[in-house]
Amino acid sequence: QRQLVESGGGLVQAGGSLRLSCAASGRTFGTYTMGWFRQAPGKEREFVAAISSGGGSTSYADSVKGRFTISRDNAKNTVYLQMNSLKPEDTAVYYCSSKLGWARATMPDYNYWGQGTQVTVSS
DSSP states (O other): OOOOEEEEOEETTTTTOOEEEEOSSSSSSEEEEEEEEEEOOOOOOEEEEOTTSSSSSSEEEETTTTEEEEEEETTTTTTEEOOOOOOOGOOOOEEEEEEEEETTTSEEEEEOOOOEEEEEEEE
């Protein structure tokens, strides 16, 4: 789990969709809680979504509920973030992260982080 690589960011118009992917290294992907966070310029990093190791539990920030969906494919060592009905305020660098255990899944105290992928939503 030491290497996480995000992809899928880009420029999209308001109301559009993007799917982010995060590929993880190692053979223990299925034991980790995976999270997505984002950070806009001048703002603190904030929680977006998380999914438990087996995928049975998910959590979302209120600002993205009903628009974003987190999922994972443990056979492919990949977690996804499907983002629909995008808004300009969703513009940020999106980071993938991993940790052991589901406790505090909405807090940024994850052990491993990707390099981030830029999402820009134009109005």
